[in-house]
Amino acid sequence: MISLDKDGPQSARRKRRVLLTGFFPASVLVIYGILFAVMPDKASMALRSSGHVFLNIIVPLFLVFILMLILNLFLKPAHTVKFIGKGVGIKGIILTVTAGIISIGPIFAWYPLLKELQEKGVGNPLIAIFLGNRAVKPFLLPIMIAYFGWIYVLILTVFTILGSLGVGYSVGALVKEKTSLSFHV
Amino acid sequence: MRIAISAEDRDLEARVGDRFGLSQYLLIVDSETMAFEAVPNPGASDQRGTGIQTVVLVISKNVNTVLTGYISQTAKRHLSTNGIEVLTGLYGTVAEVLEKYKKGDLQKHMGVVRKPESRGVKIDKVALVHALRSSANQFANLLPILVSVVLLIGIFNAFVSKELIYSIFSGNTALDSIWGACLGSILAGNPINSYIIGGELLEYGVSLFAITSLIIAWVTVGLVQLPAEIVALGRSFALVRNAVSFILSIAIAIITVVVLNLIKG
Numbered sequence: 199m200i201s202l203d204k205d206g207p208q209s210a211r212r213k214r215r216v217l218l219t220g221f222f223p224a225s226v227l228v229i230y231g232i233l234f235a236v237m238p239d240k241a242s243m244a245l246r247s248s249g250h251v252f253l254n255i256i257v258p259l260f261l262v263f264i265l266m267l268i269l270n271l272f273l274k275p276a277h278t279v280k281f282i283g284k285g286v287g288i289k290g291i292i293l294t295v296t297a298g299i300i301s302i303g304p305i306f307a308w309y310p311l312l313k314e315l316q317e318k319g320v321g322n323p324l325i326a327i328f329l330g331n332r333a334v335k336p337f338l339l340p341i342m343i344a345y346f347g348w349i350y351v352l353i354l355t356v357f358t359i360l361g362s363l364g365v366g367y368s369v370g371a372l373v374k375e376k377t378s379l380s381f382h383v
Numbered sequence: 384m385r386i387a388i389s390a391e392d393r394d395l396e397a398r399v400g401d402r403f404g405l406s407q408y409l410l411i412v413d414s415e416t417m418a419f420e421a422v423p424n425p426g427a428s429d430q431r432g433t434g435i436q437t438v439v440l441v442i443s444k445n446v447n448t449v450l451t452g453y454i455s456q457t458a459k460r461h462l463s464t465n466g467i468e469v470l471t472g473l474y475g476t477v478a479e480v481l482e483k484y485k486k487g488d489l490q491k492h493m494g495v496v497r498k499p500e501s502r503g504v505k506i507d508k509v510a511l512v513h514a515l516r517s518s519a520n521q522f523a524n525l526l527p528i529l530v531s532v533v534l535l536i537g538i539f540n541a542f543v544s545k546e547l548i549y550s551i552f553s554g555n556t557a558l559d560s561i562w563g564a565c566l567g568s569i570l571a572g573n574p575i576n577s578y579i580i581g582g583e584l585l586e587y588g589v590s591l592f593a594i595t596s597l598i599i600a601w602v603t604v605g606l607v608q609l610p611a612e613i614v615a616l617g618r619s620f621a622l623v624r625n626a627v628s629f630i631l632s633i634a635i636a637i638i639t640v641v642v643l644n645l646i647k648g
Contacts, residue, residue: 223531229538240541248537255533255579262575263522270514270521302521305608309615314425314439316616325616326624333602338575345582349646350591354639358599361635365603368627373619 254344261340269300269337291366294324295359298331305332323370330362384414386484387441388477389451393421395478400424403454403471404437410477411444414485438462450480450489525573532576536583545587552589560633563593567600568629571608577601591643596636603628 233241301308312325334355335342342351389400390408395417400406404426412419422444426437438461441449448468459469470489473480483489552559567577581594604625605612612621 220527223527226531226534230534233538244534244537244541246537247540248534251533251536251579251583254582263518266518266521267514270517271510305605305612309611311439313615322616322620325620329624330603330628333574333599335574335602338578341575342578345578345585346591350639350643353642353646354595354598354635357635357639357642361599361631362603364631365624365627369620369624372623372627373617 255341258340258344262337265337265340266302269302290324291327291363294327295331295362298328298362299334299336299359301328301332302337305329321370322373323366326369327362327366330365331359333358333362384448385444385446386412386414386448386450386481387444387446388412388449388480389424390421390477395419395481396476399450399452399473399475399477399480401452403449403451403458406451409437409440411446412477412481414481417481441467448484450484525575528572529575529579532579536580540583548584548587548589552584552593554590556590556592556637557633559590559593560596560636563596563636564600564604564629564632567597567632568604568606568625570601571605574598574602591640592636595639596632599632599635600629603632 230241230245233244312328316322316325339351346354388410389403389406390397390410391400391406392398393408393410395410395412397408397410400408404424406424407427409422409424410419411422422440424437425440438458441462442465446467448470449462450470450473452471452473454462454469454471459471462469470484473489480489552562570577577598581598584594584597585591606625609621609625612625616624
């Protein structure tokens, strides 16, 4: 995924992110430490319960890794970039939906690219549709199916995609475009 | 074949730009017809020289090769990842450099061996190693938070009673969906965590309406990322998109569960 964040201020942002990412696990470990000191029985119970959850997700997690590998092998970031905002009408929408679904990485890493596309004239509706479809995560499907079943996942996926079109339409109707080069949707 | 060359001016007699991210123009040349397009380099005004805008531009122009004086390792890596060949250390006029490239002098000089274009699905070792490394990195980034969430769920299971859960998620479809959407809007991170939290809440008897709106809002609504979205895409875009996504997460949750119940009978 495209995020050239090794230079300048982005480096500081990355450090802050790492700190924030480390803060949560560290806090959980501290809580467990305190619990084992104060209520060892409850702490053991909590740990056993976590173990059960891990057992439930270990196979789906392995499948997640395999799917990640396949996506990384066959989908280059350029494919995603090229999809957003290409084509007009239905074709443009389908390509943008596809880009949202196959996009990976945290959302904040996508903002610079989306800003770039917006300035180049890609319409707000398509950007909103792209962001909406990031809710569909093909490589996380094994975990979702393990918990909720494939019928639920299928229905949710269909309505999430339809919902993203609703968001795109609403944004198009309510937000004034920054540029007059809106040649999409 | 399409070649992007950093240039100081907008014609083939211009000098090759010293720096890929900062040169005034990019000439996109078709090596067979020599037809070219001069594109102002969007990174030229970016004094940080990160080259992100130039990288995006080159990728969007379906370029096969980049010829330039100097390029940062980060930009080079991103171009290479996208299958774009990068040759650096070049000087002279664009026409001279192009001529050398077409003769194969540059490639010989730099030890570049052009790979035959593969047709069909063929996985080469380098791509596989790169994909493995990327996947391992993504997985490693995901794991600390995921493990912490699971450990927190353990504490939740040990301490929180069903009565407390039911006092929040009462079984009222609309209210439960709103609570789920609120929770999903506040929490952030990889959506895998929302599936695990949702799955565990389901075992507690929390309605699927609430869990579904939580899962959708987790990704589509982001209060934590809202300031960044406002800066990047504009205040009205960010506010409207998040507000509409919040409302729709509730609507989609209700429709999804109703349809699921209809199908399951």
